[in-house]
Amino acid sequence: MLGRTGIINTLLQDVGLISAPIDWLLFSDFAVIVGLVASYLPFATFPLILAMQRVDPIVLAAARDLGAGFWTVLRTVLLPFTLSGVFAGFLFVFVMVAGSSTEVQMLGGAGASVISVMINDVMRVANYPLAFAISTIVLVIIFGLVLIGNWTVWRACSRIGNNDDP
Template sequence: MPSRSGLFLMLPPLVALILFGLLPLMVVVNWSFWTWDPVTYWIKPDFSVAAYGEILQAGRWSVIVATLFKAALTAIICLLLAYPAAYAVHFLGSKRWGPLLLGLMTIPFFTSYLIRAFSWRLVLGRTGVINTLLQESGLTHAPIDWLLFSDFAVIVGLIASYLPFATFPLLLSMRRVDQTVLAAAEDLGAGFWRRFFTILLPLTRSGLFAGFLFVFVMVCGSSTEVQMLGGAGASIVTVMINDVMRVANYPLAFAISTVVLVVIFALVLIGNRLFGLAALFEDRSA
């Protein structure tokens, strides 16, 4: 049970969380059940589920499903790339080179997200770096069109943007692993892969899911990579919400946001249940 002074210290961040985190979300969920009043050009508190019914129209539901699929796929690929990166920083990097390797991962954030997304056009385009190298080496005789303005290009851009968000939680979870356990397993004859699958991977599962969740949430809220690399017909939840807001259909926009919010909240509950997400933030100093 926290002491009175501890409760007093917890009060400011708790109030900030409620005011700037929970309250806006509660307003969005509440307004998703309101109706649009064409007279006042605003929403009014008449309970209705019409906005949720509209999600099933005009292909909106397919956009939500496609967004969730892109977010999950991007998160999984990021984890496959982030795990060896975090392992190299923590176990292979020295105290001098570890922070440097970690700092290098943040280099993409030194510039605008628009520039980062647009730069992939110069890499994946018909006259981009990859097509030029493939044609000059004789591997292809014409540019590969699907490299740009495709789901492939969108996934590449999303991975490049959000890979660090999968790496940092994994690194944090690895630093919480007792090194003596790995050393003892090695002394008992366990090879690298046996130590990895029986010790390291289970002990870092909270970091795995945290990395997955961070990337998943970031992708669900992104739009630049889709608009810059996906072509004119590409869409994602955020783009769809912007389009709906332009025609002032606010209840529908709030309903779409609520559906995504419910999915993310369910993921958090499942992750905490199956992967021990809360264990990543436990104090093990005692």
């Protein structure tokens, strides 16, 4: 799709926007981002959609009836109610991207590197203590993000139920 004879280059040449294939579409950071977004977008959207389905439409209608505009409803009503879905989607994607190396190696070429590729390379040269240290740091970061997100969602949910807060 992103190669010299892929769909995008062929379409751009047929339309006449370019005369020669674009080389930077494949084996670049752009290709890695497109590949990761295409692979992991459902894992971010499904928790968000499920969280948005739990929001009662009457609450949104009441906010609009009280004079709140789109951005105010989004910021003060919809975002606090769907924060758990936003965090779940972020966490799913972050954990999977932290462990994915195939997309990066295939779409980014030999020069592309992420933490999982670095761990694979360190394991390949049999430096197991360094690979363990890097993996432990990644796990601590992921665990810290889970704790921070859990605390944030808990705070947001407690603020929703608290009528004393302005």
